[in-house]
Amino acid sequence: MKVLKTVKMYINGEFQRSESGRTEAFNDHTGTEYARVCHASRKDFRNTLEAAKSGQANWSKRSSYNRSQIIYRMAEMLEARKDEFVTTMTSLMGTDEKVVRKDIRAALDSLIFYTGFCDKYQQVLGAVNPINGPYHNFSSPEPMGVVVIVDSDEFKLSLTVDRIASALVGGNSVIMLVSKNFPVLTTLLGEIFSTSDLPAGTVNLLSGSAKELAPIYATHREVRALSFQNEDKELYHQVRSDSIDNMKRIIPRTEKTNTLDHILSTVEIKTVWHPIGV
Amino acid sequence: MKEETTESKAVSKNLKFEYDPAPESFPVEIAEKYGHFIGGEFVAPNSGKYLDSINPATGEKLFSLAVGDATDVDKAVTAATNAFENTWGKLTGTERAKYLFRVARIIQERSRELAVLETMDGGKPIKESRDVDLPLVAQHFFYNAGWADKMDYILPGKTLKPLGVCGQIIPWNFPLLMAAWKIAPALAMGNTVVLKPAEQTSLTALRLAEIFQEAELPAGTVNIVTGAGETGAAIVDHPKIKKIAFTGSTDIGKLIAKQAGKTDKKLTMELGGKSAHIVFADAAIDQAVEGAVNGIFFNQGHVCCAGSRLIVEESIKETFIRKLQARMKQIRVGNPLDKNTDLGAINSTEQLEKIKDLVEIGKTEGGKFWQVDIPLPTTGNFFAPCFFTDQSMSSTISRTEVFGPVLTISTFRTPDEAIKKANDTPYGLAAGVWSEKASKIHSVAAGLKAGVIWANTYNKFDAASPFGGYKESGYGREGGRHGLLPYVEVQ
Numbered sequence: 001m002k003v004l005k006t007v008k009m010y011i012n013g014e015f016q017r018s019e020s021g022r023t024e025a026f027n028d029h030t031g032t033e034y035a036r037v038c039h040a041s042r043k044d045f046r047n048t049l050e051a052a053k054s055g056q057a058n059w060s061k062r063s064s065y066n067r068s069q070i071i072y073r074m075a076e077m078l079e080a081r082k083d084e085f086v087t088t089m090t091s092l093m094g095t096d097e098k099v100v101r102k103d104i105r106a107a108l109d110s111l112i113f114y115t116g117f118c119d120k121y122q123q124v125l126g127a128v129n130p131i132n133g134p135y136h137n138f139s140s141p142e143p144m145g146v147v148v149i150v151d152s153d154e155f156k157l158s159l160t161v162d163r164i165a166s167a168l169v170g171g172n173s174v175i176m177l178v179s180k181n182f183p184v185l186t187t188l189l190g191e192i193f194s195t196s197d198l199p200a201g202t203v204n205l206l207s208g209s210a211k212e213l214a215p216i217y218a219t220h221r222e223v224r225a226l227s228f229q230n231e232d233k234e235l236y237h238q239v240r241s242d243s244i245d246n247m248k249r250i251i252p253r254t255e256k257t258n259t260l261d262h263i264l265s266t267v268e269i270k271t272v273w274h275p276i277g278v
Numbered sequence: 279m280k281e282e283t284t285e286s287k288a289v290s291k292n293l294k295f296e297y298d299p300a301p302e303s304f305p306v307e308i309a310e311k312y313g314h315f316i317g318g319e320f321v322a323p324n325s326g327k328y329l330d331s332i333n334p335a336t337g338e339k340l341f342s343l344a345v346g347d348a349t350d351v352d353k354a355v356t357a358a359t360n361a362f363e364n365t366w367g368k369l370t371g372t373e374r375a376k377y378l379f380r381v382a383r384i385i386q387e388r389s390r391e392l393a394v395l396e397t398m399d400g401g402k403p404i405k406e407s408r409d410v411d412l413p414l415v416a417q418h419f420f421y422n423a424g425w426a427d428k429m430d431y432i433l434p435g436k437t438l439k440p441l442g443v444c445g446q447i448i449p450w451n452f453p454l455l456m457a458a459w460k461i462a463p464a465l466a467m468g469n470t471v472v473l474k475p476a477e478q479t480s481l482t483a484l485r486l487a488e489i490f491q492e493a494e495l496p497a498g499t500v501n502i503v504t505g506a507g508e509t510g511a512a513i514v515d516h517p518k519i520k521k522i523a524f525t526g527s528t529d530i531g532k533l534i535a536k537q538a539g540k541t542d543k544k545l546t547m548e549l550g551g552k553s554a555h556i557v558f559a560d561a562a563i564d565q566a567v568e569g570a571v572n573g574i575f576f577n578q579g580h581v582c583c584a585g586s587r588l589i590v591e592e593s594i595k596e597t598f599i600r601k602l603q604a605r606m607k608q609i610r611v612g613n614p615l616d617k618n619t620d621l622g623a624i625n626s627t628e629q630l631e632k633i634k635d636l637v638e639i640g641k642t643e644g645g646k647f648w649q650v651d652i653p654l655p656t657t658g659n660f661f662a663p664c665f666f667t668d669q670s671m672s673s674t675i676s677r678t679e680v681f682g683p684v685l686t687i688s689t690f691r692t693p694d695e696a697i698k699k700a701n702d703t704p705y706g707l708a709a710g711v712w713s714e715k716a717s718k719i720h721s722v723a724a725g726l727k728a729g730v731i732w733a734n735t736y737n738k739f740d741a742a743s744p745f746g747g748y749k750e751s752g753y754g755r756e757g758g759r760h761g762l763l764p765y766v767e768v769q
Contacts, residue, residue: 124434129742129758132417135735139744139760224749241539244532246704247547247750250539260435261768269760271744272723274733 006036007183009044009207010190012051013200018208019043026183029094037183040208042216048175048204049222052146055201056173060143062199068118071165073196075111078104081192085157088188093155093181106158106257113258114165121169121263134276141267143171144249145224148217150210150239152229155182158257160189163229164203166262172225175204177214183207211235218243225266227251297610300617302404306394308481311342314350314504315487317357318497324349329477329506334401335614335623335658343480346509348516351472354501355518358443358470361498366470367440369496371427378423378466380493385416388489392482396454397614399481401623401659402577404615414739415458418757421741422462425762429467432759438766440468441544442520445513447534448483449526450476450625451580451681456525457483459756461500462741464523467765470499474513476526477506478626514538523764524548525582528679528705528750546754546764548582548746550679551707554700555585555736556690556722559594561712565734567601570685573710573736575609575663578624579683582751583708585736586680588665589699592689599667599687606650606663613655621683624659633661633682636675645669645686671702679705693718697725706748710736729755 006023008015017023020041028034040048059067078085082104089100126140147167151160160179167174178185186205193203206213210230217226218239226248228236240250251265311328313320323344333340344350361367366374385392392415393407402411429438444464448456453475464471475483480502487502503509507530514522514537522538524531525548538545555573557566573585590598614622624630641647649664665685669676676686690696700709708730711722723731729747732738739745744755754764 127744127759129740129744131738131740131742133738133740135738135740137740137743139758237540241536244535244539247528247532247535247549247752249753252542259768260433264433264763268729268748269744269746269755270723270729270731270748271758272731272733273735273738273743274719275735 004033004035007038007187007207009038009040009186010193010203010205011044011048012055012204013194015187015190019047028092034092035184037207038186040177040206040213044206045175045213045216048206049146049220051201052173052175052204053222055199056143056146056171058199059168059173059202060171064119064122067168067171068115070197071111071118071168072115074192074198075108075115077192077195078108078111085188088184089157089182092184103157107161110158110162110257111165114169117169117260117263121260124260125264125267125269129271136274136276137271139269139271141170142270144266144268145172146222147172147174147225147227147266148223149174149176149227150214150217150230151176151179152231152253153180153210154231155179155185159229159255160185162257162262163227167227167266168202169263170267172266173202175206177206177208177210180210214239215242218248219245221246223248225249225251227266229253297618299613301613302394302397302408302615302617306391306398308341308395311344312480312484312504313344314346314354315484315500315502316350316354317501318491320487323347331399331478331480332626333398334625335655337657340399341481343477343504346474346503346505346512348512350503351509351512351516354472354503355443355516357498357501358472359518361496362442362470365496366465366499367468371429374466374468375423375426377493377495378419378426378462381489381495382416382419382423384489384492385412385419389413389416392454392485394615395485396482397622400450400453400479401614401625403619403622404617405619406577411452411455414741415454417741418455418458418462422466422762425463426466429766432762432766433768437769438467439769441765441767442469443518444469444471444521444523444765445516445519446471446473446523447510447513447526448473448475450478451577451582453479454482454486457486460523460525463756463762464765465499467762469521469765472501472503472513472519474503474505474510477504480504510534511537519543521545521765523754531752544764546756547752548754548756549750549752551582551584551705551747551751552587552677552679552703553583553585553705553708553710553728554587554589554703554726555710556696556700556712557588557590557594557598558711558713558715558718559591560714560718562714562734563594563598563601566712567598567605569710569712569734569736570602571605571609574685575621575683576737578621578661580625580629580681581737583730583737584681585708585710586685587676587700588685588687589696590687590689592691595689602665603648609650609663611652611654611660611662621663624661624682627659629681630659630661633680633684636678636680637664637684640666640669640673640675643669643673643675645673645675671699677703693722697722701727704750707751708732
């Protein structure tokens with residue numbers, strides 16, 4: 001007889017159950033129950049946000065060089081465990097192994113792409129501005145803070161990894177509500193993060209319902225940016241409209257990967273002036 | 279406070295210069311009424327309705343402006359769509375650049391006329407409209423013109439495309455400058471525009487329309503629909519508008535973002551602020567006093583990035599306040615058209631009432647109030663510069679954007695405390711920091727959650743310098759390379 005497990009969520013560097021105790025059955029593509037998955041509550045989100053805030057403070061203080069090495073470490077860990085990803089993804093989703101392997105390869109490439117950008121995006125996105133007067137004036141990117149990502153229902157590892165890694169490059173921490181079609185990602189990817197020297201709370205993975213949780217994320221005043229990658233267009237417009245209380249940055253759905261503009265969408269540009277003279 | 283100081287001696291000896299009136303002279307023509315500027319022509323409003331525009335320094339009517347409704351806005355959007363699809367949108371970057379350079383030149387040539395009109399319509403001192411607003415207006419067109427043929431250099435490795443028709447809604451504090459900030463980058467990137475100036479200050483935007491005619495800008499490239507909130511709402515709601523750029527209050531900005539959020543329109547929001555102005559004990563104190571005065575009293579304090587929260591290191595509080603009072607007594611409040619005027623008219627009666635109400639609330643909530651005691655003109659909207667001390671951090675006057683010549687002063691002991699106090703606001707537009715120690719400047723600047731940091735200076739602007747806020751001060755940047763990004767789609 002098979003031992004059924006409950007897939008935990010990845011919060012503050014630990015694997016945790018929902019405080020609500022709420023779980024739901026998750027079936028593989030044949031309809032057979034594979035595991036119970038946690039259903040995150042509003043309180044889970046609040047707790048995660050506290051972790052993500054302290055994770056962000058730690059992560060953004062790391063040097064760019066250090067951040068790049070940690071993202072590279074994620075690639076190393078994913079490479080080492082890719083067979084586990086192949087097995088889980090093919091058996092649960094029924095996707096062709098070749099397609100899955102290609103997706104994992106793309107996810108690895110994405111981690112390599114963003115590894116290299118950690119100590120370069122500042123030079124590419126920043127500027128020394130030529131002022132009409134005796135001033136030194138420069139613009140540089142800074143992290144927005146906690147970026148919440150509502151992932152798409154249709155699961156593709158390479159897109160998910162791009163969304164997380166591009167936010168990490170700029171010094172943000174991440175809370176992701178993972179795809180409802182692949183909720184086991186919380187542990188599968190959580191184990192990669194927990195073994196990559198990432199400070200606790202820097203990436204957090206929750207499972208649950210986008211319809212139920214996205215409106216809570218949208219109205220929370222301490223969430224600085226919400227990346228809405230879910231396919232539900234109606235929910236997107238509701239979230240965008242509801243997020244105005246703290247003028248949250250809303251990042252619309254994109255299927256591009258490995259691109260500078262994803263880093264740009266999770267940073268603020270700060271401009272500093274100083275007079276020149278004696 | 280100590281009595282025996284050089285400043286108080288000077289005042290007690292009445293060593294005071296009297297200034298003769300020095301009014302700016304330039305014959306400007308203002309029509310009795312103006313229509314909308316749509317498809318390259320001035321047209322009467324669909325409703326037939328007009329609003330009065332008042333000169334806030336005299337209280338007299340200056341002209342009438344058309345009130346735009348959804349039909350007017352639709353006509354403007356149709357003209358802008360047509361220009362995007364057939365004329366302006368088809369031009370090469372080089373050709374767009376030539377038009378924008380030409381516009382910049384005409385603005386330079388007509389800058390005195392525009393400055394006088396700006397001062398008459400909005401009440402700002404002529405020396406500011408002449409020396410700050412107008413040079414920046416011309417620079418914004420000139421700077422952005424040069425980007426029109428360099429779209430491949432903006433975001434390395436990326437192809438950028440224009441968005442289409444942009445709806446732009448601007449405030450009354452820097453009427454022509456805000457029009458330039460909005461129009462110049464939008465056109466440089468190949469978009470077309472429907473712009474609504476504030477109903478209090480539409481005059482210079484309409485004069486800019488005449489400049490577009492003079493420059494032979496293709497009809498419909500820029501359309502100006504005047505009116506109040508309902509006109510703005512019609513722009514926000516128009517389905518063919520791809521992007522909304524708004525500068526104004528956080529309250530209105532949120533309403534617009536809520537409405538536009540239900541669509542796929544792109545948004546740039548430049549909203550309010552309650553910017554902190556930090557002065558360390560090791561600052562050049564006299565320069566910092568000058569900076570504090572410029573920070574809050576520039577443009578009557580009608581500045582979204584005004585340094586309205588002065589945070590002074592505790593050890594220099596008394597000296598700083600004494601010097602600040604002495605300096606504030608030298609501020610000349612009066613006729614905005616007088617070249618010696620420092621502080622002009624409050625933009626509208628409504629705004630004057632709002633400032634007075636907030637000051638009264640500040641007094642009842644326990645802050646100590648000090649105001650320069652000078653006679654104010656008997657007609658028009660005027661308010662003497664003032665500050666609060668000893669108010670609590672949570673008081674209304676400490677947290678609410680006053681948008682007037684009202685400063686709050688508090689103190690700190692450590693750099694960490696200064697940063698915490700500065701960031702203790704939902705806003706994040708700008709901040710100032712004064713210290714002669716460079717390493718301190720850099721560490722404090724890095725800790726401040728604001729889009730613009732002025733170190734040992736304040737309220738400086740440039741077409742090449744990105745401007746825009748963190749948090750509830752909005753999103754998107756205007757100016758510089760970063761100011762082009764809100765007007766393009768990254769491919």
